Amino acid sequence: MAGLTAPLLGLEKKSLREQALSALRTAITSGELEPGRHLVETELSEMLQISRGTLREALRQLEQEGLLSAGPRGRLSVRHLDEKEIRDIYAVRAALESLAARSLCELPDRQHVTESLHKAIDAMTAATTGTLEERIESDLEFHRTLCRLTGNETLLHSWESLEGSIRMSIMFAGLEKGVSNMSVDRHKDIVGAIDTGDATLARKTILEHMDTAAANLVA
Amino acid sequence: MAGLTAPLLGLEKKSLREQALSALRTAITSGELEPGRHLVETELSEMLQISRGTLREALRQLEQEGLLSAGPRGRLSVRHLDEKEIRDIYAVRAALESLAARSLCELPDRQHVTESLHKAIDAMTAATTGTLEERIESDLEFHRTLCRLTGNETLLHSWESLEGSIRMSIMFAGLEKGVSNMSVDRHKDIVGAIDTGDATLARKTILEHMDTAAANLVA
DNA sequence: CCAGTATCGACTGTAAACAGTCGACTTATG
DNA sequence: CATAAGTCGACTGTTTACAGTCGATACTGG
Structure with missing residues (x-):
């Protein structure tokens, strides 16, 4: 097992948050999560098989990127663009x-x-x-x-x-x-x-x- | 008690996350949390009297705003600008x-x-x-x-x-x-x-x- | 029948606990 | 003495549980 290649040495294990972020970003920008869709934390966390806390961190970033908009009571939905x-x-x-x-x-x-x-x-x-x-x-x-x-x-x-x-x-x-x-x-x-x-x-x-x-x- | 003024009707209760975000932003941009300072979650959450989960959400946003930089193993520190x-x-x-x-x-x-x-x-x-x-x-x-x-x-x-x-x-x-x-x-x-x-x-x-x-x- | 009150489910916000990784230090071995 | 292995504390990442708010619905009384 000696002689590991350099790329392997540089492996980066992505956190669950980062993985969720990527997956959600793709789902939103591809239209799979359609504009106006209310993103329910409990549903999404079950779908993605991660805890709600981890999901929230990812959702916050997407909100800051302008992909989600916050409605009343902190509810996040996919942003619609006119x-x-x-x-x-x-x-x-x-x-x-x-x-x-x-x-x-x-x-x-x-x-x-x-x-x-x-x-x-x-x-x-x-x-x-x-x-x-x-x-x-x-x-x-x-x-x-x-x-x-x-x-x-x-x-x-x-x-x-x-x-x-x-x-x-x-x-x-x-x-x-x-x-x-x-x-x-x-x-x-x-x-x-x-x-x-x-x-x-x-x-x-x-x-x-x-x-x-x-x-x-x-x- | 009749005749509440319109501003009172529009009161917005800020979440702990938002309050922490404000406080941290101010502490960073004023230099109180000095550049290069490693922000330890457990210390900060104790200082601010909030849970680490809530704090993390605020820290994530500050990172995205460019005020914090992530070091090895996810450690956040106050960004230094040259x-x-x-x-x-x-x-x-x-x-x-x-x-x-x-x-x-x-x-x-x-x-x-x-x-x-x-x-x-x-x-x-x-x-x-x-x-x-x-x-x-x-x-x-x-x-x-x-x-x-x-x-x-x-x-x-x-x-x-x-x-x-x-x-x-x-x-x-x-x-x-x-x-x-x-x-x-x-x-x-x-x-x-x-x-x-x-x-x-x-x-x-x-x-x-x-x-x-x-x-x-x-x- | 209508208005007020109570209840409940569907969320979001938050806290506390668990789990894993790393560096520093100590101990054991050749 | 030098090196390898073990231990422990200091974190960060994540999960689970608790708490509060709101809207919808049901119930009650006039």
């Missing part, structure tokens, strides 16, 4: 990602950045032959990479806190509409703009991308 | 608030907006004769109002999720440095720019305000 809310979410998303794009343009050495973004583009290209879900995942991964590459942890965290709302927006609009915003060419334009090092151009490209995306979602 | 992190926080803050400013310029009817902002300015003016804490509160209230007036709930929520980090940045720099960014005149400039309805000017004013603020904090 058109205005989707537009609002995309406006904030645009603000964060345009900051990311500008920040990347201002980096002294952009080579590793563009390499990583090209990899993310390749992944998007590969996903065009996959399922709608795969295309959405690769798209969101591209945008997350954009934020991550800035090295601004606060920016990445803010974006990730918005990710659930973004996913719900796509779900509300329907996956086909969502995917219509995920063309590889338009993302190549973003990378191209960043490549030029022109922060104003990069910002403008992102803002336009997000304007179009929001308009498509609410059409 | 200069880069402060700059990063202010960059994200600038992105959010400049979106707010641009959004306000695009509103069809800006009269009630400018009235509210002028009120916030008046409160800042009144606070100049008060304590440093009062000045910081009135400043943050001005900026929160900026975001709230847009009617974009996602934007307000994102800003509020950042507020703790903002407060900690000010605390790290020292209150005097923080207050140096809170001159009434500079905030009047922001309102003035929004008054013109020129979204580009308003955005630029905010970005400059935040650039200067960050530079002052890390100087």
